[in-house]
Amino acid sequence: MTAPGKLRVAVIGAGAAGLCAARHLAAHPESFAPPVVFEASGRIGGTWVYTEETGQGPDGLPICSSMYRDLRTNLPKEVMAFPDFPFDPSLPSFLHHSHVLAYLERYADHFGVREHIRFSWLVDAVSPAEGAEGGWDVTACRAQDRTVQTTERFDAVLVCTGHYADPFVPPIPGLETFPGQLLHSHEYRCPEPFAGRTVVLLGAGPSGVDLTLQLAPLARRVILSHRQPPLPGLPGNVLQAAPVVGVAGPTVQFEDGAEHRADVLILCTGYRYRFPFLAPARLGLRLTDHTVTPLYQHLLLPRHPGLFFIGLCQQICPFPHFHCQLLFCLAVLAGTCRLPPAAELQAAAEGELRQHLGAPQHFHRLGGRQWGYCQELARLGGFEPLPPVLRKIYEATGASRSQDVSRYRSLSYRVLSAEEWELVGAEPGGAVHKGGSPRGAGGNGDGAPSPAAALG
Known part of the structure; x- marks a missing residue:
């Protein structure tokens, strides 16, 4: 009772x-x-x-x-x-x-x-x-x-x-005609099965970017489709493409009129x-x-x-x-x-x-x-608010990620107080920040697998 x-x-x-x-x-x-x-x-x-x-x-x-x-x-x-x-x-x-x-x-x-x-x-x-x-x-x-x-x-x-x-699958015309491997990032586990293949990823949220970085060393080619400005720091065999507007068999059609054949489609669509x-x-x-x-x-x-x-x-x-x-x-x-x-x-x-x-x-x-x-x-x-240092580190991480998506995880942070922090080691851009947020900072992570390093 x-x-x-x-x-x-x-x-x-x-x-x-x-x-x-x-x-x-x-x-x-x-x-x-x-x-x-x-x-x-x-x-x-x-x-x-x-x-x-x-x-x-x-x-x-x-x-x-x-x-x-x-x-x-x-x-x-x-x-x-x-x-x-x-x-x-x-x-x-x-x-x-x-x-x-x-x-x-x-x-x-x-x-x-x-x-x-x-x-x-x-x-x-x-x-x-x-x-x-x-x-x-x-x-x-x-x-x-x-x-x-x-x-x-x-x-x-x-x-x-x-x-x-519960994966979201967008309504893409002709998607059902694709003869290759079609999966959502929810089902992705490791890059080895995609070695030597041309992979198109739809979406450049955290999971799309992360999977691109994992697949690039093994895949023949990786095409990352998104509508954001070009992302810096991606490997040389990665092509950044316009949003996907349709699929016709093995051919993926893009908003700017381009077409590319693909072996694999991975939906990083949230x-x-x-x-x-x-x-x-x-x-x-x-x-x-x-x-x-x-x-x-x-x-x-x-x-x-x-x-x-x-x-x-x-x-x-x-x-x-x-x-x-x-x-x-x-x-x-x-x-x-x-x-x-x-x-x-x-x-x-x-x-x-x-x-x-x-x-x-x-x-x-x-x-x-x-x-x-x-x-x-x-x-x-009526409880204690989060310390301001969390926001400062979050925004600094966003700034580092925007400079180089492939290297920002090499950084180490140290909290000094409720207000202050320091970066241990060099940032991709070379600067070291202490106490405040780097100019232009912005964060879009979630820590968790989506959208944090994996699932967005």
């Missing part, structure tokens, strides 16, 4: 966001009962768990991880850590994915999170409970035996399922938001491939404030971002942060969405807006 006055909260997913949620819920036993974390797989880590398998796993569930063998983060560890749990300082700034997974495992052990996780339990349905008491009914089943099912009531639900599991356990119409939730609305602060439904979506935003420092979102959500649940009436929340959510009508697919891409966003969450939630 839950003690009177204590809220019972369900967490869906034991990736980075879910672990952070469980850690903070468990740290406040005066307000919350022990959390219940539903994890469909048999281990923690979410998208940071590497497997060579693609498609379906042995349990019949889709492979959710988009991790590939040689992934390294495109944000340094100095801005990736949860604020209350640093990475091992002996590690390089730009980490192999195995180091990030090990970090999450240490985080879970340090804060005693594992005891709250129900492994191999798949959430089937989340719905508002009937009756005056409110709450949420969560129905889950055993991943290996779906006849074993349970429905439990919770006061709130934190959705921490990530958004790198992911769709997907919540199969929700009934969007009943909740007043509008889902498209690229947006989840209307949500106050990208987090909660105005008319159902007990349901929270953690980690929808992109182009962020993910773990610090999750930390801020979760502390805000817990302040709302504990009553220390008083929300305005539902009508005001709805108006605020709709108003923010209207600002992005010209490019709604970018609504959740915060980029430089993430700092004001996290600061506002800290103000509303």
Whole structure:
């Protein structure tokens, strides 16, 4: 039984966001009962768990991880850590994915999170409970035996399922006629199978650029199709091409009229938001491939404030971002942060969405807006904001990446204080910065595999 006055909260997913949620819920036993974390797989880590398998796993569930063998983060560890749990300082700034997974495992052990996780339990349905008491009914089943099912009531639900599991495939005319190998970056694992072949990659987000760098040493030719200005520092056998407008058999057609034959097409075209356990119409939730609305602060439904979506935003420092979102959500649940009436929340959510009508697919891409966003969450939630040094290193990394996409990961950063940092070693452009941001800085990473060094 839950003690009177204590809220019972369900967490869906034991990736980075879910672990952070469980850690903070468990740290406040005066307000919350022990959390219940539903994890469909048999281990923690979410998208940071590497497997060579693609498609379906042995349990019949889709492979959710988009991790590939040689992934390294495109944000340094100095801005990736949860604020209350640093990475091992002996590690390089730009980490192999195995180091990030090990970090999450240490985080879970340090804060005693594992005891709250129900492994191999798949959430089937989340719905508002009937009756005056409110709450949420969560129905889950055993991943290996779906006849074993349970429905439990919770006061709130934190959705921490990530958004790198459902690949987005753009509607390209003639794509179905391509006779070669067609895959999404979600299914890419290593470059060796593509040796000696002509590979066309669609999209120059973090995954498109990263896969280009991995494939170039082995492929006969790599064609990177995108609409950005030319990227500096790519290998000599990489051709940067205009956006793809069509496919006719083995021939790929580009916006500028060029045509190239290809053996392989890799779609580095991002992911769709997907919540199969929700009934969007009943909740007043509008889902498209690229947006989840209307949500106050990208987090909660105005008319159902007990349901929270953690980690929808992109182009962020993910773990610090999750930390801020979760502390805000817990302040709302504990009553220390008083929300305005539902009508005001709805108006605020709709108003923010209207600002992005010209490019709604970018609504959740915060980029430089993430700092004001996290600061506002800290103000509303009454917790300590992120230190300014995170923004400075994030922007410095973006500047280095824009100068040379192939070499910026050789840099090492050191945090000196909440405001100051230094670059250990030479930057691609030769300059060393200390304390401030290099001019022209800009970041577009996510730390995580997309768009962080892998999946965008």
